[in-house]
Amino acid sequence: MNDPAPAPAGKVIPVVPVVEDALYEVRKRIYPRSVSGAFATWRWILVWFTQILFYGLCWLDWNGRQAVLFHLVERKFYIFGWVFWPQDVFFLALILIISAFALFLFTAVAGRLWCGYACPQTVYTEIFMWIEEKIEGDRSKRMKLDEQPMSARKFRIKATKQFAWIAFALWTGFTFVGYFTPVRELTQSIASWSLGPWETFWIFFYGFATYGNAGYMREQVCKYMCPYARFQGVMFDPDTLIITYDAERGDPRGARNKKLDYKSAGLGDCVDCGICVQVCPTGIDIRKGLQYECIGCAACIDACDQVMDKMNYPKGLIRYSTEHAIKEHWGKKEIIAHLMRPRTFIYTGILGIVVAGFIYGLTTRIPLRVDVIRDRASLAREVEDGKIENVFRLQVMNTAEETRRFALGVSGLSGIELGSDAVVEVPAATTKGVVVRVLAPGDAGKTGSNPIFFEIKAINHEEVFVREKTTFLLP
Amino acid sequence: MSSAEEAFHSMQRLIQVLWPSFIVAGLAEVAFFTLIDPQELYLLGEPVHFSTLATYSIGFFGFWAICITSSWATCFFQRRASEINGLPDGGEVSGDRQSGCA
Ligand code: SF4
Numbered sequence: 001m002n003d004p005a006p007a008p009a010g011k012v013i014p015v016v017p018v019v020e021d022a023l024y025e026v027r028k029r030i031y032p033r034s035v036s037g038a039f040a041t042w043r044w045i046l047v048w049f050t051q052i053l054f055y056g057l058c059w060l061d062w063n064g065r066q067a068v069l070f071h072l073v074e075r076k077f078y079i080f081g082w083v084f085w086p087q088d089v090f091f092l093a094l095i096l097i098i099s100a101f102a103l104f105l106f107t108a109v110a111g112r113l114w115c116g117y118a119c120p121q122t123v124y125t126e127i128f129m130w131i132e133e134k135i136e137g138d139r140s141k142r143m144k145l146d147e148q149p150m151s152a153r154k155f156r157i158k159a160t161k162q163f164a165w166i167a168f169a170l171w172t173g174f175t176f177v178g179y180f181t182p183v184r185e186l187t188q189s190i191a192s193w194s195l196g197p198w199e200t201f202w203i204f205f206y207g208f209a210t211y212g213n214a215g216y217m218r219e220q221v222c223k224y225m226c227p228y229a230r231f232q233g234v235m236f237d238p239d240t241l242i243i244t245y246d247a248e249r250g251d252p253r254g255a256r257n258k259k260l261d262y263k264s265a266g267l268g269d270c271v272d273c274g275i276c277v278q279v280c281p282t283g284i285d286i287r288k289g290l291q292y293e294c295i296g297c298a299a300c301i302d303a304c305d306q307v308m309d310k311m312n313y314p315k316g317l318i319r320y321s322t323e324h325a326i327k328e329h330w331g332k333k334e335i336i337a338h339l340m341r342p343r344t345f346i347y348t349g350i351l352g353i354v355v356a357g358f359i360y361g362l363t364t365r366i367p368l369r370v371d372v373i374r375d376r377a378s379l380a381r382e383v384e385d386g387k388i389e390n391v392f393r394l395q396v397m398n399t400a401e402e403t404r405r406f407a408l409g410v411s412g413l414s415g416i417e418l419g420s421d422a423v424v425e426v427p428a429a430t431t432k433g434v435v436v437r438v439l440a441p442g443d444a445g446k447t448g449s450n451p452i453f454f455e456i457k458a459i460n461h462e463e464v465f466v467r468e469k470t471t472f473l474l475p
Numbered sequence: 476m477s478s479a480e481e482a483f484h485s486m487q488r489l490i491q492v493l494w495p496s497f498i499v500a501g502l503a504e505v506a507f508f509t510l511i512d513p514q515e516l517y518l519l520g521e522p523v524h525f526s527t528l529a530t531y532s533i534g535f536f537g538f539w540a541i542c543i544t545s546s547w548a549t550c551f552f553q554r555r556a557s558e559i560n561g562l563p564d565g566g567e568v569s570g571d572r573q574s575g576c577a
């Protein structure tokens with residue numbers, strides 16, 4: 001274990017491989033010290049924002065249904081005014097590509113912004129640590145408590161924490177499942193004790209995952225389990241904003257007497273207080289340089305700025321900067337000037353194209369889809385007055401959120417006509433199968449298959465129109 | 476190896492097998508059920524009669540089980556000769572295998 005951190009408060013945390021903590025490594029339990037400051041405020045704003053969104057959005061209604069619902073049983077995704085069907089998998093793919101490139105772009109520009117501020121792992125860890133601090137007390141109190149043998153008091157404190165954690169985790173699990181099964185139905189079935197076995201299972205599964213990841217695994221998830229943490233480095237370049245310790249300014253480090261001029265004593269600005277290490281949720285020392293464990297949470301910036309304030313030194317010994325900027329002593333202006341570089345151009349370009357394609361696809365999407373299936377039982381049949389009949393099955397998918405009537409038509413052969421009802425009514429966002437008989441004179445085309453077209457048009461909505469090709473068999 | 480270290484190694488190995496297979500099973504699940512409607516599946520010649528949610532869930536655990544087997548097989552084949560022979564390897568760590576993955 002490598003930790004050169006000055007022992008906080010004169011105490012070395014022993015390397016005790018408690019099994020619950022040794023999920024991935026014989027790790028020292030990290031007791032992050034809480035921190036306040038500009039970046040901490042931002043982190044909390046994002047915690048609130050993402051969580052109000054997550055816990056609240058499933059309760060929002062739209063068009064008389066849940067606004068955002070990935071209805072697994074109906075196999076339909078509702079997102080405000082849109083309804084996506086399995087046939088719209090193309091849009092899903094585009095969303096994935098957009099997310100990936102947005103992530104690449106953010107990473108190239110400003111490092112692990114996602115990790116530090118928006119990733120559920122960070123956000124839940126933050127919330128769980130907040131609960132822990134409220135119940136168990138601050139960092140030194142927590143460490144003391146853990147060292148004590150079990151007592152009635154310790155048991156009470158630990159039990160309260162567990163209760164709060166588990167309650168929060170279960171609510172999270174419930175909310176999660178509420179995005180895949182209508183959340184109001186879910187609430188009702190819980191209230192009436194009739195929750196389905198699989199819903200129950202997934203609520204507990206997700207709840208347990210939240211509890212384990214945010215309560216215990218914490219930084220180990222980022223260090224060992226997160227695929228993004230492993231490859232984010234390839235998107236970095238010397239102009240990427242990263243959390244940096246200004247070694248030139250800070251070193252040589254050391255404790256000092258406030259009355260003496262430290263510069264003449266040959267010391268840099270770092271007082272070697274170790275606070276930056278204590279606040280780090282991943283337990284690293286940023287002064288050693290950028291490490292892949294750093295999730296870019298900026299807690300060490302806030303912490304060190306406070307120390308600098310106390311010492312009356314300028315802030316920013318640890319700050320957001322770039323490798324180039326540190327080396328060349330650039331200011332803000334040059335850093336911003338280097339935002340535009342081939343890498344960011346390429347990411348922005350691809351992102352722009354895919355977003356444009358997505359918007360185009362979405363706005364020109366026709367809320368109607370028709371699948372034509374030939375009736376396999378009867379190929380071609382001669383009916384009255386020498387006409388030939390073919391039977392088709394049309395699957396009419398009305399993806400609009402209102403009931404619509406569709407007029408059917410057929411063309412492609414002279415004298416071809418429908419032998420059954422030409423109007424079909426389909427309720428909102430549903431599929432209706434209709435059996436359609438088509439008649440054509442026996443001499444309308446060549447023997448064998450002839451191309452024909454079904455035309456389906458929404459009555460009162462001229463623009464909702466599709467034309468589907470199929471074949472008509474003549475004996 | 477101390478018993479704590481051993482416990483840690485088996486825990487690490489367990490996660491190394493379970494976790495990547497979990498991710499891949501999730502991807503497989505999404506891809507599979509986006510393309511295939513659970514109501515259209517057949518099981519031993521009979522249409523699947525489970526509820527949709529049950530089919531998805533069983534599907535997920537099926538994928539997970541398959542992926543676990545594969546991850547475990549990877550770990551299994553990564554064992555060093557000395558580990559298979561059961562002879563002490565003199566503390567040498569050959570570079571051909573990630574530590575903790577046995
Ligand atoms: S918080 Fe700042 S002054 Fe204190 S050890 Fe870290 S870098 Fe040095």
Ligand code: SF4
Pocket residue numbers: 243276279280281282283284285286293294295296297298299300301
């Ligand atoms: S080094 Fe600083 S920014 Fe990185 S994870 Fe630790 S506290 Fe957060």
